[in-house]
Amino acid sequence: MKESQEMLRAPFIYRDDEALEKKFQLGQMRRLFAYMRPYPGIIFGALGATCGNILVTLLAPYLVGHTIDTAISHHQPRLLFLDGVILLVLYIINFFASKFRIYMTNRLGQSVIQGLRRELFSHVQTLSNDFFDSRPAGSILVRIMNDVNSLQDLFTNGVVNSITNMFTLIGIIIIMFTLNWRLSVITLVIVPFMFLLSLRLTVQIRRSWQQVRLRLSRINAHLAEGIQGMRVTESYTRQEENQQFFEGMNKDYMNRFMIAQRWSIPFGPLVNLTSALGSALLFFYGVHLLRADLVTVGLLVSFANYIGNFWTPIGQLGQVYNQLLVAMASSERIFQYLDTKAMIKDSAQSKPLPKIQGTVQFENVVFEYETGRRALNDVSFTVQPGQTIALVGHTGAGKSTVINLLSRFYDPVSGHIRIDGHDIRDVDLDSLRSQVGMVLQETFIFSGTIMDNIRYGNPAATDEEVKAAAKAIYADEFIQGLENGYETEVRERGSRLSQGERQLISFARAILADPRVLILDEATASIDTYTEHLIQKGLQVLLKGRTAFVVAHRLSTIRDADQILVFDNGQIVEAGTHESLMADGGYYYSLVEAQYRFLA
Numbered sequence: 238m239k240e241s242q243e244m245l246r247a248p249f250i251y252r253d254d255e256a257l258e259k260k261f262q263l264g265q266m267r268r269l270f271a272y273m274r275p276y277p278g279i280i281f282g283a284l285g286a287t288c289g290n291i292l293v294t295l296l297a298p299y300l301v302g303h304t305i306d307t308a309i310s311h312h313q314p315r316l317l318f319l320d321g322v323i324l325l326v327l328y329i330i331n332f333f334a335s336k337f338r339i340y341m342t343n344r345l346g347q348s349v350i351q352g353l354r355r356e357l358f359s360h361v362q363t364l365s366n367d368f369f370d371s372r373p374a375g376s377i378l379v380r381i382m383n384d385v386n387s388l389q390d391l392f393t394n395g396v397v398n399s400i401t402n403m404f405t406l407i408g409i410i411i412i413m414f415t416l417n418w419r420l421s422v423i424t425l426v427i428v429p430f431m432f433l434l435s436l437r438l439t440v441q442i443r444r445s446w447q448q449v450r451l452r453l454s455r456i457n458a459h460l461a462e463g464i465q466g467m468r469v470t471e472s473y474t475r476q477e478e479n480q481q482f483f484e485g486m487n488k489d490y491m492n493r494f495m496i497a498q499r500w501s502i503p504f505g506p507l508v509n510l511t512s513a514l515g516s517a518l519l520f521f522y523g524v525h526l527l528r529a530d531l532v533t534v535g536l537l538v539s540f541a542n543y544i545g546n547f548w549t550p551i552g553q554l555g556q557v558y559n560q561l562l563v564a565m566a567s568s569e570r571i572f573q574y575l576d577t578k579a580m581i582k583d584s585a586q587s588k589p590l591p592k593i594q595g596t597v598q599f600e601n602v603v604f605e606y607e608t609g610r611r612a613l614n615d616v617s618f619t620v621q622p623g624q625t626i627a628l629v630g631h632t633g634a635g636k637s638t639v640i641n642l643l644s645r646f647y648d649p650v651s652g653h654i655r656i657d658g659h660d661i662r663d664v665d666l667d668s669l670r671s672q673v674g675m676v677l678q679e680t681f682i683f684s685g686t687i688m689d690n691i692r693y694g695n696p697a698a699t700d701e702e703v704k705a706a707a708k709a710i711y712a713d714e715f716i717q718g719l720e721n722g723y724e725t726e727v728r729e730r731g732s733r734l735s736q737g738e739r740q741l742i743s744f745a746r747a748i749l750a751d752p753r754v755l756i757l758d759e760a761t762a763s764i765d766t767y768t769e770h771l772i773q774k775g776l777q778v779l780l781k782g783r784t785a786f787v788v789a790h791r792l793s794t795i796r797d798a799d800q801i802l803v804f805d806n807g808q809i810v811e812a813g814t815h816e817s818l819m820a821d822g823g824y825y826y827s828l829v830e831a832q833y834r835f836l837a
């Protein structure tokens with residue numbers, strides 16, 4: 238409570254509402270473990286290697302006891318040498334078995350994680366816009382990376398190790414009872430205690446490290462935000478507050494780290510202490526039996542070793558239990574994503590959209606992002622091939638919604654959208670989107686060269702075609718001026734390019750893709766006069782010969798449009814050319830007066 242109040246007073250709030258662990262659920266575990274099914278070879282390989290380890294764990298203590306009772310007690314150096322050689326061979330087997338097992342379990346873990354991440358990413362790529370609307374990109378990223386990573390331990394060590402540990406424990410118990418049941422009962426008294434201690438301690442250790450990780454991700458989030466918003470911070474001179482907030486987080490992280498250490502440090506010594514306790518019990522009771530000649534010294538030494546070997550499997554089983562609880566929380570979130578169905582997808586009846594001319598028709602289209610709040614209300618219009626349509630209206634009037642529906646990022650609640658007479662709901666999404674191009678306000682620049690970025694519009698295009706596209710929309714000149722021309726690397730989302738230059742790149746991308754219907758959300762950013770001039774000229778080339786929908790912010794673009802659709806409150810309130818609408822002196826006229834004239 239205290240902490241959340243502090244966070245609320247703080248200049249930044251990072252909510253940590255994701256569960257870090259969940260109760261065990263059998264169905265979910267089955268689904269999770271099904272991801273190992275494609276790798277039976279690796280699993281059997283790892284289990285085979287494990288048999289080597291178990292063999293050594295079970296045989297070595299016996300051999301040591303046997304050597305004491307025979308070779309050492311009876312002064313037989315040759316037997317001692319032979320036992321030494323056998324022990325050496327056993328440990329060489331153990332070395333190679335461990336090496337192979339670790340390699341195989343890592344391979345298993347990585348293969349499962351890779352498969353899961355691939356499935357998750359490819360599924361997320363098919364999801365519709367409503368999915369992305371309701372989640373910040375960061376949380377999707379966390380799921381694909383962190384949640385999947387947190388399963389790594391379980392698949393790498395958990396599964397194979399728990400099988401090994403079970404067999405080792407059972408094997409040790411059988412051998413001990415076979416050798417001497419009295420000693421076995423006495424020494425096993427300590428086992429439940431060991432088990433409980435391991436479980437309790439590992440739970441505490443896990444939770445305390447989770448708290449450390451949580452603090453670390455807060456620091457990461459703050460750093461990312463701080464660096465991205467550096468300009469704003471500087472301009473509002475908020476560095477001091479930022480620094481204080483950061484120091485608070487930093488200190489908090491250190492405190493949590495020390496708490497986690499406090500839990501973790503005693504683990505090793507406690508393991509030794511419990512083992513020693515077991516050995517002490519063994520020796521107290523063993524001395525009696527020794528006096529009564531019921532056991533030998535060698536047998537006592539073997540038992541002491543078996544007790545030592547008991548601890549590792551019990552400790553590891555406790556860890557697997559912890560890994561399972563963490564995996565329950567992560568896998569629940571992963572499965573939630575995998576079970577999310579795409580709202581917009583092809584149906585069995587979908588047909589490819591043939592090569593289109595570009596007639597676009599909206600027929601009584603109604604749309605709501607949220608039930609009951611109409612973003613478009615009974616919108617109807619028809620556009621002929623090759624026409625440029627300017628969509629204008631106040632912010633929130635519905636312009637972007639029209640273009641979202643045309644690209645079928647969403648489906649209308651009622652009404653129809655037709656291209657060349659085909660309802661876009663009945664055609665393959667790929668065939669639709671490959672013929673309806675989009676140039677957004679915020680041009681996304683991917684890491685790579687300028688050439689790669691333009692080629693994004695048509696991966697099959699040759700270097701010459703890319704250059705021709707750039708020339709056609711007047712981008713060639715600025716590109717040639719960059720240090721490596723078309724091969725210049727644009728990292729960090731193209732931060733080295735100006736807004737206008739990015740727009741020119743997006744125009745080149747679009748012209749290379751050559752869609753029949755083009756959607757253009759004109760950028761509002763102010764651009765220097767020379768680049769603006771290039772953009773105007775490029776725009777004319779881009780729009781020519783295509784049906785184009787432009788969410789227009791420049792009066793010049795609006796003026797050149799064949800038709801202007803004026804939106805208000807999700808409805809078309811006026812339609813016509815610039816001249817006719819200005820002559821009418823209605824809503825458009827007042828809009829131009831208020832909004833556009835200074836942008837001309």
Ligand SMILES: Nc1ncnc2c1ncn2[C@@H]1O[C@H](COP(=O)(O)OP(=O)(O)OP(=O)(O)O)[C@@H](O)[C@H]1O
Pocket residue numbers: 370606607612630631632633634635636637638639
């Ligand atoms: N993803 C969304 N989820 C919920 N409501 C939305 C979403 N996108 C837009 N809206 C709402 O739908 C209405 C129409 O928005 P739209 O984006 O089409 O307006 P616009 O005319 O393009 O505005 P602008 O010029 O500011 O981009 C607005 O009331 C807006 O708040």
